[in-house]
Amino acid sequence: MKKFLTATAAAALLAGAAGAEDIKIGVILGFTGPLESITPHMGAGAELAMKEVSDSGKLLDGSTVTSVRGDSTCIDAAAAQAAAERLVTTDKVSAIMGADCSGVTGAILANVAVPNGIVMISPSATSPGLTTAEDNGLFFRTAPSDARQGEIIATVLKDRGIGSVAISYTNNDYGKGLADSIQAAVEAAGGTVTISAAHEDGKADYSAEVGALASAGGDALIVAGYVDQGGSGIIQGALDTGAFSTFMLPDGMYGTVLEEKFGASLDGSFGTVPGTDSPGGATFVDMATAAGFDGTSSYAPESYDAAALIMLAMQAAGSSSSADLAGKILDVANAPGEPIYPGELAKGLELLAAGTDIDYVGATAVELIGPGEASGSYREYEFQGGKITTVGYR
C-alpha cells in the first residue's frame, strides 16, 4: 500500500505540470432496493476499471479518476433523480455510469442527464423503450435490449427449422415485454405464433393454460417465465399431457434445476441465456476475485465495461467533458482497431494517445449497435442426455 501511494504520488507529481486533473465519474446504482444484492458487485466492477486507469497514469496526461456513488433505489424515480442531480451539480461528475433499473434510468436521462448534457452509460437497463428515448446522443448501454433477445430467439428457431410456436409468459413486465418482442421477431422472420398467453406464478393448477396452448398447437412451446415459478409448472403439464415435446427457454428459465426436475424428457429442447465466449470474461472474473468481489455476479462485467468506455472515450476526445466524449464512445467500442481486453486499459489509453484506433472488447465482448446499446451475446444451449450443453454463441 505504501509503495502504491508513493507510486501514485510520484506519478501525480511527474504528470502534474501537464494539466492533470481529478476526474469524477458518478456511479448511480440501486444500493438499496430490490437489486441491493447485486449492485455492490456492479459498483465494485466500475470502480475496478477506474482504479486501473488511475494507477496507469496514462489518462489525459496523468489524470486520476474518482468514483462518486449515488443511490438510484431501482424503483423510486424521484429519489434517483435527486441523487443524480446532486452528483451533477454538487460533485460535478463528468459522466455517469448507471443507472441500473430501466424505469429510474429513463427518469434520470430525461430530467438530469439531457438538461445538463451529461453522458450516461447503463450497465443493466434492458427495457426496449430506452432504445427510442430522447437522449441527444448522450445515452448508451452495455446491456442488450430485451428486443434483442427476441431477435436472437427468432434466429435460433429459424436455424432449427421451427416455423410455428406457442408462447406462454409470466404475467409481469419482463414476461410480457419479452413475449411481445419474440412474437414481433418471429413474425418478421416469416414464422407464426399460434398463441401468446400469460400464466400466473405460484398457482395451484396449470391444466387450463396447458389445454389452451395445446389446442393452439405449434412445433415448440416458448416459456418466457421463471424456472423457480410457474414456468416449470407449464413444462410439467405440457410434458405430461404430451402437448409439446420441444421447449424454447429464454433467460429467465435457465437453471440446472431443470436437469433435476425433468432430466432426459427435455432432450431436444433448447434455450438462450446472456453469455459470451470472449476471453475477456474469464480475465475479468480473475481480476474481480483478486480485487475481492464476485465477477460472475449479474451485470458486474457490464459495469466494468461501462466505466472503461467512458474513460477511453475521454482519452480519445482529449477532454473529460461529456460534450466532447459523447461522440467518441461508439468509436472506441466498435471495430476497427486494436482489440482491448479487461486489464489492458493502460494499453488502450496509450494507443489512443498515439492516435491509433482501438476496439474495446472488454469483459462482455462489447459491440454497440443502433443508438448505442450492446448487441448482446447470448449462449445457445440444448438438452442432451438430460444435461444442459452449450451448442454455440450468438
Add this chain to the structure above:
Amino acid sequence: MDLLNAIVALLNFVVIPATAYGAQLALGALGVTLIYGILRFSNFAHGDTMAFGTAMVILFTWLFQSMGIHLGPLPTALLALPFGIAATAALVLGTDRAVYRFYRKQKAAPVILVIVSMGVMFVMNGVTRFIIGVGEIRFDDGARFVINAGEFKKSTGLAEGLAFRSTQALTIVTAILVVAALFWFLNRTRTGKSMRAYSDNEDLALLSGISPEKVVAVTWTISAALAVIAGTLYGLDKSFKAFNYFQLLLPIFASAIVGGLGSPLGAIAGGFVVAFSEVSITYAWKKVATYVLPESLAPDGLMQLLSTDYKFAVSFAILIIVLLFKPTGLFKGKSV
C-alpha cells in the same frame, strides 16, 4: 377417426385434468364444510393444515424410502399417510385445546373465530416452512403413468395422445373411497349421527346428552385427515410447495360456498363445478372443432371464450351468480 381424435383431445386436456383437480378441491372443501357445519366458522387455516400434513407425509415418506420400504407401482407416500394424519390431528387438536376452546367457551361470534383462524393460519404457515422449507419438493415415486401419451398414440394410431397419470387415477379412486367412508360414518354410526345432531341444533344435542368436546374432537380429527389426504394427493399430482397450498385456499372456499357451506354433498359438487369451469371455459376449442367440423368450417381463431388469465374470474363469477340466486348454495347449505 376424427371424432375419436376430438374425444381423446377433450379427455386429455379437459376431462381428466379437471376431474383430478376437482377431486382434490372436493376433499379440501369437505374439510372446510365440516368445520363450518359443526363448529360454525370458516377455517382459514385449512390450506396450511394441508401444507403441514403434506410436509409430515413427506418426512415419513423419506424415512420409509431410506429404510427401503416401498409399495411397488404405488407411491410410498400412501404408506406414510396414516402417520401424517396422526401428526396433523395431534397438531390440530392441540391448537383447538390452546386456542379455539377459549373462544368457544366465551361463545364468541363466528367472525371472531374466523379472525382467530387467520392467526392460526399464519402460525402454521411459519411452522410448516420452518420444518420443511419454502422450496419445491417432489416426493412421488412408483409408476408415473397409467396411460402414456406417446405410447397411446403408437398403439391406437390416433393423432392425439392420451395421458392418464397414476397420481390422477389415485386421486380419483381415493376421493371416491374417502367420500363413501365419510358418508357412511355420518349417516350410519352413532358418533356421526351425534355430530349431525350437534350441527343441526346445538342446544337440543346437549340436552340429549351428547358430549360437545367429543364431537369437536372428532370433527377436528376428520377434517385433519381430509386435509392431509387432499394435500398429499395434490402434492403427488403436482409438487409440494408450501405457498401453493395457501393459494389453494381460494378455490377450496369457492367450491365449499358454491356447493353450500355445511353440506358435504355440496362440497363435492362445488369442487367439480369450480374445476370444470376453470378448465373448460378458458379452453381453446380450436383443436376439437377442427376434428369435428368439416374442413370448410374449420376455425382460424382459437375459439376460446375467455383467455386463461381469467380462470379465477370464472370461478368467482359462478360463485356470485349462485349466491345471487341461491344464497345457500347449490345444495342448501347454511346461508353465509
